[in-house]
Amino acid sequence: MSRRRIGFWYRLAAVIAKPPLIVLLKRDWRGIEHIPAEGGFLTAVNHNSHVDPFAYAHFQYNTGRIPRFLAKSGLFKPPFVGTVMRGTGQIPVFRASTDAATAFRAAVAAVNDGECVVFYPEGTLTRDPDMWPMTSKTGVARVALLTKAPVIPIAQWGANELLPPYAKKPRLLPRKTHHVLVGPPVDLSAYYGQEPTAEVLRSATDTIMMAVTRLLAELRGEPAPGQLYDPRAARRAKEGQ
Template sequence: MSGRRIGFWYRLAAVIVKPPLIALFKRDWRGMEHIPADGGFITAVNHNSYLDPLSYAHYQYNTGRVPRFLAKAALFKPKFVGSVLRGTGQIPVFRDSSDAANAFRAAVAAIEKGECVAFYPEGTLTRDPDQWPMIAKTGIARVALITKAPVVPVAQWGANEAMPPYAKEKKIRLFPRKTLRVLAGPPVDLSAYYSQEPTSEVLREVTAVIMRAVTELLAEVRGEPAPAGLFDPRAAREGK
């Protein structure tokens, strides 16, 4: 199956979002050949700006395979925005509740129907001081092992230069004109884990393999070496 068609709501969103993105930013898009032409799959994307979901959605929309994002449930509350999110098939995530698992069940169902589900595995904007990916949550690993679908790592950079992740002043710095860089890589080989029991240790290991692939791509995009290890926000909070 080729997955979700570009229907009314996605086209409406594109009409609203694409013109300003095209006018205000330059683009450096690479690796589109790694986005599967058909069948269900997962993308794992780093997250370093409130603008980068728009940058990434623009990139993948142009491949003809529209993504379904896991989005905070609160984003669905505004009437118009909620209508667009529901119409484009985005998946609400109810954090810190018994409904949290429903998002992963919906993700599995979408992938099994031949759609793409885009994960920001870190779950929030990176806390790494240099904006490298940080240790991620294991939801993506759980869905990947259940579906055995291709997991395509994606690195993006540039939206964070227009809107830094934790700037004290939430001003968008559009000029000089920034370049939105997106690079997709070949699917991560997780076949060695398919026969294993999905224990917490295995899920953490699979997540680490995925995030290492994303980080290596980001190093290529940034043109600088990646750090030896990923930033651990929990250890940072505990002062370790």
């Protein structure tokens, strides 16, 4: 299995995106040795800023393993952006649609072809009040159990200080640092061979996200919460007050 070649569109995207990222963010990237040198794999990454997909893509691009993101289908509609998204091999996700299964098939095919597929399992900016990872969608576990490929947990912090969640303006000064910490592959062997029921997929997904959470705790120098924040449970609790 060979690495994905960078190609014209990825080089163009890098030329456009890297200069402002270098200006806006210092870099503290650790654990790169855990990124597989060859073969297909998945990464599971936390999400706490609209800037962090670009900052994370910069990191992943620099490892030499070119990322293929699962991205909202709407991002493929604008003419230029859509052309770049397709040209760089990103995978559209059609939410609340039967076409959502297509994204998983495309992700499985990419991993089996030796590529790096990036999951933001939370699917949106974390709703946790303290910006820890929250309960996530189970697509990452589904693809992991179908392919048995390594799942690399990755925590990031700092883009949220440049552009906090739902903020309208960035905080440019002082210059912020994008911290990334990569961990060893998550051990999912206990789930191999099991029927992929909702319970199995939920448990495997939570195992992945707790690994990400522990890495984020190391980055932040704070103890991690004992369980993932569940926005639906929090909403029900608030309504019941």
